[in-house]
Amino acid sequence: MSLIKNNKGNIRKTLDWLSEEIKPSFDLVYKPLHIDDKHAELLYIKTVVDGAQLQQLVIKPFFELGNDRHVEAYLNSLPNLQDIEAKEQILLELTKGSVIVAIRNQLLLLDLKRVKSDSVLETMIEPTIQGPQLSLSEDIATNINLIRQRYHKPSLKVETMDIGEKTHLTLAILYDEEVVLNEVLDSIKNKLKSIKPQTVQSTMELNRLLNDKKRSLMPIMMMTERTDRVVYNLAGGKVILLLDGSHTTVLAPAVFFDFMSSMDDKYGSYWITKFLKLLRYFGLFACLILPGLYVAATSYNPEVFRVELALSVAGSRIGVPYPSFIEVLFLLVFMELLTEASIRLPKAVTGTATTVGGLILGQAATEAALASNIMIIIVGAVAISTFVIPINEMSFAIRVVRFILLAFSSFAGLAGLLFGLIGLLMYLAQLDSFGEPYFKIYLQSKRTETERTST
Amino acid sequence: MNRYFFYLVFVNMVANVVASVPKILISHRTEGAIVSMIISFFLGLVFCYLCTRFFNLFPGKGLPDLTKKYLPRWLSFTMIFVTSFTWYIAGLITLVTFSFLLKRFLTPDMPLTWITATFLAFLSYGILMKSKSVLFTIETVLLFCLPFIFVITLKAYTAPELKLDFIKESLMYINHYPSFPAVAASIYLLLGGFNLVIFNRLFKREQRINWKNMLFIGFIGGGTFVTTFFIPIGMLGFDAVEHVVYPWITTSDTLRLEFFIVERVLYIFLLLYLAISFLSVLIHWHVTLELLKSILWFKKMTLYKHNLTPYLFIVLFWLGGLKSVTNLTEYQLIQFSSYFLNYLLCSFAVMFGLFWMIKRRAKV
Amino acid sequence: MKISVHRLGRPFTATVLALSLMIQSGCGFKDIDKRIFVLSVGIDHTDNEEKPYKIILKLAVPSGSLKQSGTEYTYLTKESESIASAIRLLKTQVDKEIDFGHAKVIVLGKEILHHDLTEVLDIFVRRRDIQRISWVAVGKPNAESVLKAEPSSEMAGSHALFNLFDQNGVESSYIVTTFLFDLRRRMLETGIDPILPVLSASKDKKKIIVNSSILLAKNKDPLKLNPKETKIYNLLANNVQRTDLTVKRDDLQYTVSIDTAKTSFKIITNPKQKPVIKMDISMEGIIEESNQGMNINALKTFSKQASEEANKDITALLSKLQENEVDPLGFGVRYKATRLHSKDTDKEWLRLYPNMSFDVNVKVSIMSTGIIE
Structure with a gap:
């Protein structure tokens, strides 16, 4: 944060650089807000930002609050606030749906994504008679929410990383710290770091990418869309990989017999x-x-x-x-x-x-x-x-x-x-x-x- | 003890049928086979116990690792080489016998070489695997086979045609002195534990064989002894069994499952023993390969960063297998099996000497 | 680009494997519709000295709609100097491969019994594809007529001869079943002799009757057992659980249906006494038919009468066996099985058997008079 703070010229430069980078896109919005002695600038990409939320959380309070300092304090207190690490990161976040607010010589990055695909789908691939009938959605935040809702334990860890040289999708690694096999976790993390795919679209692609043997017949990770299976496996010490935009998860490690079990066996x-x-x-x-x-x-x-x-x-x-x-x-x-x-x-x-x-x-x-x-x-x-x-x-x-x-x-x-x-x-x-x-x-x-x- | 240890022991027990053990025992049935069996039963249990205790002292160490550490180089090399050769022959006998069996009963129209080649192809894949995977394979196949072994044994004991008088007649020859070949043949059943020479590398946790384990092995082993010798006599007749080349195969053909998909037990038996003899050769040759790898490793023989030494051994295994399958007759095979089993019994005396030396030098 | 051999290794092995298997195919591959199955084999004796054997094969011809037309049979016959050569020659008479895998009945003509049976049966015990559990029987008047008989009750796809011997079909106390392996061990073993059921075909070839049997003692002429004797033999050999017993006392005549029967015997040789075979037979059953009303209080008397009746029959059969020096029940084996082996065990038995006396002890328990008194 200190990188850009307290330097008017620097902020100006950053904003210019950002709009320069995104420029030819029609949906880039640069909007200065100005009233009395209050002054702020917004920069965002219209199509990925939730306009109503922006209005509700940023624009309205700006005009209602007393002065600059109040606005800054207010914005800093918002849960949507993200850390800023580098210029490139800001750029990436902008494309994902964040808003840059420049106020009082400070750049604030607010996550105001608009996701159209967060409705929870019905189970299609693994239907069961008993057990939950809804599966996951195609939005990673919703999915993590769904899983956390079923697994209330502080030892459940969610680590995220970006994957795909081009797509930069968010990949979440979920595991229960208490029961997970550490060698497996390390090996998965290392492999995830070492692979450099151009695009990853589905969790099943990971199955192939993470397999050492390029020509393999048997799946070594298990794909599932069922939250109950995810929770069952989390408790069993497995690692769950969630990919943004994909309504299935993959579990690792998987053994042959996992593939022969249905969740109905539990019920x-x-x-x-x-x-x-x-x-x-x-x-x-x-x-x-x-x-x-x-x-x-x-x-x-x-x-x-x-x-x-x-x-x-x-x-x-x-x-x-x-x-x-x-x-x-x-x-x-x-x-x-x-x-x-x-x-x-x-x-x-x-x-x-x-x-x-x-x-x-x-x-x-x-x-x-x-x-x-x-x-x-x-x-x-x-x-x-x-x-x-x-x-x-x-x-x-x-x-x-x-x-x-x-x-x-x-x-x-x-x-x-x-x-x-x-x-x-x-x-x-x-x-x-x-x-x-x-x-x-x-x-x-x-x-x-x-x-x-x-x- | 680890459960995988028992699998190693059991495979040898069950596979004795394809190592000509019943044939040798039956040919000595009027010459003290029963006393020989009793002797080798106890001797075998002692062997099994001593060997396991020895390896329990060195968790996670195979025999080559120990000889290298505690013995002079030349002695270590010779001993491991001789041991690996012994294991190779043990596997070879099973392989050749079963190829003959397949040729005779299941696929009579297929050339013998091809049968053996098929066998060898799958074996090569198997013995190149990690020792751990070998154990997993053994466990699964054995667990699949157990119900069938159980049913066939039960069927044999309850068959109305099983004439107890023949069995009793054979018991009446108990007053004869034991014979060495019969002792050597029957002790084969209890020598499975010696596969620890390699597989002990996997048993890294400290463990000790206890009297319960031995009782278990003794119980199953005793059952196998009785079954392997007396059932063929009871089914085929005390005198008539003499001229049967494969006593157990013929015995299995005398059983009939009236209410099963396959009526003739012979075919279930053959397929069962196909799996079991495969396991037996797999274990023996895997041990051979690992032993050879520990003493002969040609660092320069690489192709694209991949060492070819194991493949060289595999080629040698193939040559040996194909050569002996084409050149041996059934009777020579039984003869050689008998010689080999005699040698095996003697060689274990040397083996125990080796154990003793290692133990003294390691001071444990 | 460097390709590691390890990567290539597996696909390569797989390909080589597949290809190597490809070459060998065609050796053992023969579709089922290119084979013809032998269901039963018959061997008759001819008067021709040059070609003493006559082989009859009963073959099943499969048909498309099994339910409607049923299995048809066809027969092949050949005379030759050996059975193997006859089979070789028969192969030239059909367009398909003759498969012996399902040959479950071997019928020996009555005449061939005077021949050396070991020689006749050698091919069957030696060949791998003949089942050791195939049934052996004697055909009367000859094997051919038995094989060619097609009883009217024979249904589609099921061979009447199989059903006769398979204890799933007919259960009768008159049928002796002898498996090939059993015949072999009885032939080779000292102290037990073979017994074979006799199949007699009626003249019109519509019926096969199997109720008598033939005993083949070593180096002796075959000895026939009539139906009643066959029944008693079955009882003594523990072959049957169900049998029946007809008792005749003055006017009263009744039949007991036995549902559990058990026989055991002991050989007692005491130096001072005459050697004795002690035989205990216990039977349980109910009265099935009677020409008079049965008094339920007299069940004990009936049991006693039945025991005496059975005792008489059994002793008669045992004496007949002893006179002819045949031993289908395996007394000799029992003798050898209960005495520690010495060089002369066999000879001792041969000396003892003709002088044995029988102590038969039958215990029939009649439990009920049926559902009426």
């Missing part, structure tokens, strides 16, 4: 949630191995299953022109297309797409003997099982893994399938998320497992 009664979890893991398993298993069982080891099954598979394959793995691949790819189409299409058309694709295509494919009946059942089962995985990113990853397993089992039958599964397991086991092992079985309590990172 239901014991046996029900256990059953649902079991169902979910069964779904995961089924959608991973079913296509591969079909190929292995029809083309390599038909003697493994019962004779009745073997005969009915053989019967339903009569007339199918291609080998089993082409048949599976064909239908799986179409199923993937269907899934992809229903994501990208406008909501109104999605229903039609699924009907046309699922019912008509499937029916016609068996009629035309392009695929066997049993294959259609399997593809259907696989599709449904994929949707059971609660977190989207994991379900996307699993969709890819499925094809790899299919390849292995087309090349080596049941043995290939099993090798593929073990390979997948090894891949997961050697991953780590900010120093925490990505895939390990948690048998003991969570604390002992994470503290004992040495073993």
Whole structure:
């Protein structure tokens, strides 16, 4: 602050420099206020500043208060007052929606942002039956407010920094100081400092930027829009990253099992949630191995299953022109297309797409003997099982893994399938998320497992 | 003790089937197999206890770290090299046996070399991982397998065709003197703890194996001994079991799950053992690789700042694996397994000498 | 630009892996519709000295709509000097690969029993794709007629022979089931002899009857057991829990339905006494049918009568076995299992068995007279 204080010429120069920097923009406003011996100057960008608030907080009191000193004291007492560190910082803040007030040889920077995107959205990505129905907004201040409202603890720390060489978005790092794993926190901070992206638009982009391995299949951070999940993870010692303009947060470190949990698991009664979890893991398993298993069982080891099954598979394959793995691949790819189409299409058309694709295509494919009946059942089962995985990113990853397993089992039958599964397991086991092992079985309590990172 | 230690012990117990242990034991069934098993059961427990106690003295240190510190260079080098070679052969036997099994039962139309190559490809990825990841893999696979092992064992014990008279008949040969090969073969079951030579590096916290742990190992180990020897005899007949090449595989084919998706236990068994023998080779060869890395590290062999020494070892592993798979016959394999197991028992005497030396020099 | 090998390493390994797998594909890959499944195998003896074996394979031909048309069967037969060569030759008769993975029934023609059975069965115990849990039976008059019989109750997709032996389908105390591995161990073991069920096909090939069995003692002619004896054998071998017992006393005739039966035996060799096999059989059941009113107070008497009746039958069967020196119940194995092994254990048993006396002790408990008295 001392940099610019008490020097009339200096203030003049700064204001000139600022307006020079922003100049060609139409929405730059330079407004001197003058009455009696009171004198002040305002500089701001019209489109990002809340005009009503400006009027209410700055302009009106200026004319009502007795003299310069009163106005200055009043402005200094406002909660919106920001610290000034450098000229460049002022410039940056102006673009974000702050107002510069020059009064009595002093520059004051007031945060009077106008945010149009602070309405809280409904949960779209991770719906649950129980639990809060509202998620986050696209404004970081609102989001921090929402989280703080659910987590009343002085040890909750919010650190902010700018990210993006061009966009300079605010990134907030939230953690509970008491439970957070310090190595993880340091490693995240260091990585955030070391990356220099041009633009960052979504929290999920951070997932990729913070991953050491550039080509990675599995997400090592978890994206969520649910405040209850955020709070649950904060209490569990995780670090939350919030990005301005994004209505999702990312949590780190994340382990494989996090992606298989739904917040409903917290709310239901014991046996029900256990059953649902079991169902979910069964779904995961089924959608991973079913296509591969079909190929292995029809083309390599038909003697493994019962004779009745073997005969009915053989019967339903009569007339199918291609080998089993082409048949599976064909239908799986179409199923993937269907899934992809229903994501990208406008909501109104999605229903039609699924009907046309699922019912008509499937029916016609068996009629035309392009695929066997049993294959259609399997593809259907696989599709449904994929949707059971609660977190989207994991379900996307699993969709890819499925094809790899299919390849292995087309090349080596049941043995290939099993090798593929073990390979997948090894891949997961050697991953780590900010120093925490990505895939390990948690048998003991969570604390002992994470503290004992040495073993 | 840390739970990961038990996994190391259990993998050896379960994997004995693919290390020709049942075959060797059964071929000695009229020549004192039972007494041999009793002897090796206690001997094995003592070995396991001593070895674990030794490593408990040095938390976070593997054998190479200790030999380097306390022994002269030449001795350290020779000992580690010999140890790593032993571990390599242990893995190799499992690998070759299981490749033969796959060829015989699951994928008879695939060339043997390709089966082994597939095996080796996944193994190479596995043994290059961090030791920690190896442990995580072992834990997960083993926990997946346990229910199946349990069901199959239960099924075997409750099968109406299991004739207790055959088992009792084999018990009537208890009055024979034990034989060395049978002792050596059966002690293999309890030697899993020796994988601590490398994995002790991860057990950084101070811990001590106690009598509860030993009781647990003894209980499970005893169960494995009984199952591995008596079930094939009970199912296949005391005399008739003689000419069966893979006693346990054939035994598993005599079991039938009437109300399960897969009716023939044989296939569940094969897939189960595919996973378990993979684990076994993974552990053994990971130890081999780490041991070799600790004594042979070619600093100059780098490519783009990346040292190629481990890859050189992997190439050697591949060559050894493929060569032995193509050149061995089933009978030679069983012969060599038997020789190896005999050697293994003797080599542990040397191993304990080594432990004693280190302990005396470290003065702990 | 420097690319570290580490980065490249994994994708590279993956590609090599995938490619290497690609080359080997086509070796084991054979679609299910290119295979034809053998459901049962029959072996008959021919009079031709050059080609003594006649192989009959029953194959399932899958059809598109299983529910309507059902599975159709087709048969292949070949005579040859060995079973393996017959199978090789049969492969040239079909357009698909013959798959033995589901061959669950092996039927041996009656004539071939006079042949050396070890030789006949060798291929089945040696081949990896024959299940060790396939059932072995004797076909009367020959294996071919049994295989080719298609009982009218045979439904789509389910093979009648499977259902006969699988205890999920028919449960009968007249059916002996012998798995291949059981047959093998009985053949090789001293002190226990094989027993096989006899399948007899009716002339019109619409019916298969399985209620008798054949005993194959080592180095002896096959010995037939009639249905009643088969039933008692099943009881003694603890194969069945459910059986029935018909008692005839003067005018009174009633049938007891047994729902729990248990047999145990002991071999007692005392130097001073005659060696004895002590057999305890306990049965529990209720009266199922009677030609007179049953007095509920007399249940004890009925139990006693039933016990005596059973005792008679059982002793008769045991004596018959002993006379013919066959031992399907495994007395010999029990003898060996209860005496510390010495060199002459086997010989001792062979000497003892013909002189054994039987002490049969049957205890039938009739719990009820059914829902009427």
